[in-house]
Amino acid sequence: MHTLLDDYAQCNALKDVSPKVKLLLGLGSILICISSSTPAAPLFVAVSMSVIIVGIARVPVRFYAKLLLIPLSFALLSSAVVAFMHGTGTPVFSLSVLGLDLSVRDDGARLAALLIARTLGGMCSLFFIALTTPMIEIFSVLKSIRVPEVLLELSMMIYRYIFVFLDQAAMIHNAQTMRLGDSSLRTSVNSFAMLCSVLFLQAWEQGERLIVAMDARCYDGRLDLLHQSSRTSARSVMIVLAYLSVALAVAVLTREYQLL
């Protein structure tokens, strides 16, 4: 079995905090990150979120760091492109490749830094939600803000069966590698195509078995998945609001200040 984000969402130290509060914190921070005009506020969010995730929610540092590497590598690559392609102003750094003059100008550098900071801040906030809030609780919040039932019911079933199919995909993959299905690029591509088609068929059959099983429990087209709601404490809301105001203050106060 793999360790999934979902495993931490189920058993982190913050799992009993109301999902509304956690969503407020996560989404609020994302908004502040993307509306800030300098890297300071997003960096503040990134650092504080990481501290919350590792320190308070008790998600292992190694796991979290590995997780963060994924968006970070994307952010670094794309901001490098932005840095070279964008902007006017004095060149900060230049090099020539095969007679081609490439230079990073301070405008571009600033934008690249902002891009990295925003990505980092946004991803940390998103990981905060993903690592501390089980999907089921997000569903119940969605229900309380009146997202259409059909969408919710579908997402719930999809969520449940993602794990079933994940297991099946892992089993098929094992069966393939066991018989050297990944020995060359060609066979890997072939194996992957087979995995996809078999998984599709299995999903289809699973659906048919599911409807039989639901019929056996008197399914009549109406799916009332009942929720057990949790309470939101005033104290936690206050803490979150205080945090968001600090982040916002950082964003506003550093509005004029540029790193370069």
Place this chain on the structure above:
Amino acid sequence: MTAILEARNIHHAYQDGPESLKGVDVSIDQGRKIALVGPNGAGKSTLMLMFNGILRPSRGEIAFKGMPLKYDSRSLREIRGKVGMVFQNPDDQIFAPTVYQDIAFGPSNLGFSKEKIDRYVSYALSYVGLSGYEKRPPHHLSGGEKKRVAIAGVLAMEPEVMILDEPTSNLDPASSEEIMDMLDELNCGRKTIIISTHDVELAYRWADLVLLMENGGLLRSGPPAEIFSDQDLVARARMKPPLIVEIYRELALRGVLNGQSPPENVVGLTDLIETCARGRVKRDRLGRIYLCNAERSPPEEIRALIRRADVDYVGAMGSSAKVMAEREKIRLDFTYGVIDKSILKALVGRSTLLITSGGMVDHALRRVEAYSREAGVRLDVQLMGRTAEHEDGKR
């Protein structure tokens, strides 16, 4: 006893294929434990799906309590509320993202109120020994736990008949025994249980009626000892005889044993071998069996009893007893087949404390009394504390 489910000359074919059922006649009495046994493709699953109207026979009819099954949506709802079906693979059945939501699915389809649903869900969960698992997502459960959730999902609809397709497949031995123990407990609560299985040992030990199927038809039905001692029948149905039957048969051929039919279980077999080898054995010291009701006896009383020198083993039967033992950190020596084990131990002079769930006290008493009568020994059963009061009050 009255027949609760009947199949009358059932034929069925899957879409132009060959007939998968070719005229099956079965009558199932209320409160029995039935095992459907047969090779792959014999039509066991098809027959099971007939019993609550998921498949419709192309010829013949299914009857519930004498009334032929109708296939309009109202009648189907009704029959599915009374005849519950647990599928072989729990992942086919558990579709909701949390345990609570999945178990609440059936009762909410039956139109129960919120309070009633809550009550039924927590009852079903405590019955299968998974109280406190409400918020867990199914993919965080082990195979045995998933099976229990699947059973609870059907149990919460309060069916009179429970049908389980291969209830012990993919489970480790202890988990399977615990599931079978739970089915016994349900059966004590007057539910009719039908299982399908390839496991001859299980069918032999557990069922009181075996339906042997082969090639879309019913080959024979009867008590397990009768079905499994017929060698030709067993070979024809691609089964093998249970170990007890085989040992009995070989020892009988060597002239060591004599008896009309193979013993039902280990207790019977050991007794038979002993009497044939040594004649009637006079036992000077028999162990005792202490019985206590987990729901009535306070844990301190049970602990005090265990500390007493003459309790050698502790066994628990029924989910509530096991949950109680776990909560109170009482170490259990036996968690399944406990009555027979306590009898075996009593015969060699050891005493056992049996912690049982409420409904099973009488069952345990009856079983020990029946054994005492049959074997001509007097086993001493002591009802403990409030368990005794409760039983006396009833008489």
